[in-house]
Amino acid sequence: MTAVLFDFSGTLFRIESTESWLRAALDEAGLALAEAELALAALELERVGALPGGMAPRAPMPDEVAAVWGIRDESAELHRAAYTGLSRLVPLPDPALHDALYDRHMSPAAWQPYPDAAEVLRALREREVGVGVVSNIGWDLRPVFRAHGLDPYVDVYVLSYEHGVQKPDPRLFKTACTALGVEPRDVLMVGDDRRADGGAAALGCGVHFVDHLPAAQRPDGLRPILDLVG
Template structure:
C-alpha cells in the first residue's frame, strides 16, 4: 500500500512564469524598453535555446555547452553557467544581462503553484501521508514554497545540487524514501518527466505522470493521485 509521496518541483507543483514575462520583468527592473518586434524576436530566441530554467526546452544547444547542460543540476555553479550560456546564445541587446535574467528566475514571484497543488498537499497532510520534494535544481527552492504558503506541507526536500546526484540517478529517489522513512514500494513519485521522474520505478516506486503545461492550462492534474492513496 502506498504510504508516502515524492513530488517533482518544476512542471509538477509549480511552473515558472512565461519567457515573455521573465524578460519583461528584467526590462522593467533595468528601466529599459524594447520595440515590439525586437522584444518578440528576443523572446523567440530565448525559447529556442531554452534559456529560462523550468521553461521551454531547448531546440538547440550551442556548441560547447552540451556537457554543461547535461550536468547543470549537480552544483549551483554548473546551473548558472549552463543557463547564462544558453541565454547569451540568444544574442542579448545592450543593457540586458544574462546574469540579471538568471537571478530573476530564482525569485519566488517568478513561480506560481498549479491550482490543485495546495489543495492536494493539504489533503495529503490531513490524511497523515508524508511528502517530499525531489528536484533536479541548482538553487534553493524552499523560499518559493514559503512564499506561497506550502512549506509547512512538505516534510523533506531532496535537491540534486545538495545531494550531488540528479534524477534519474536512483540515489536521489532512495534519499527521498529514506527521508520519508518508507520503503520504495510504499512511495509514489509524481512528476512531469517520464525519464527523469519515472526513474524512481527502478527502485520499486510507483509513478504518476502529469503534463508540463502553463498553470492556466492545467487546473486538475494532481487531484487524481489522491485516489491512489489511502484516505
C-alpha cells in the first residue's frame, strides 16, 4: 500500500460523552441543571441521537429531520438542521442551548484521539505512506487535527460537505486518491462504518474496519494497520 485513508469519528477520534457535551454547553451559557436533571437530559439527548459522532438515533424522527437525515453530510446547512432538529426533541432550560450544543461538538475540546492514533500516523509518515482523511461530516474538522497535533501527519482532507457527496459514494474516495496521486488498488481505507467506509471497495481499495468504542476501551485498534501496510 502506498497510501491509507482514514475515517474521522470512531476511527481516529472519539467524541466526548453526551453528559460531558451537555455539561460543557451549559457551563458556556452560564446555566445549570440539578445533577439528576442533567443526567436525564443527557440520556434523552443520547436516545434521540442528537450528538454527532455519538449513538445513532433510537427514537422516531420528526418528518422534517427524517427528510434530510440520509443526506445530512452533503452540506453544512443540512448537517446542522438534522442534529439540532433531533436536539430540540429534548426540553432544555434555554432554547439557545440547541445551537450551543451543535457548536460545542465542533470544538477540538469535544474530541479525543484514540490512544494509538498519533503513533500510527507518525509511523506512516516515517514510511512515506500517504495519509488522507475521508469523512462524512458537515463542518471543517481540520482545527481538531491541528489542536491535537495530528495535522502534520495528514496530506489530504476530503470532507463530504465540501464536495456535496457522501460515503459510500466511490467519488469521495476517488477524490482522495487523486489528491494523493495514488491508484485505488494501492490504497487502504480504514473506518468504523461497514456501509459508508466499505464503499471504497467498489473503487478497488482495500478496506479495514475498527470498532467504534470509547477511546479508553480501544487502546490499540489502529496498530494492526501498520502490519497491513508493511
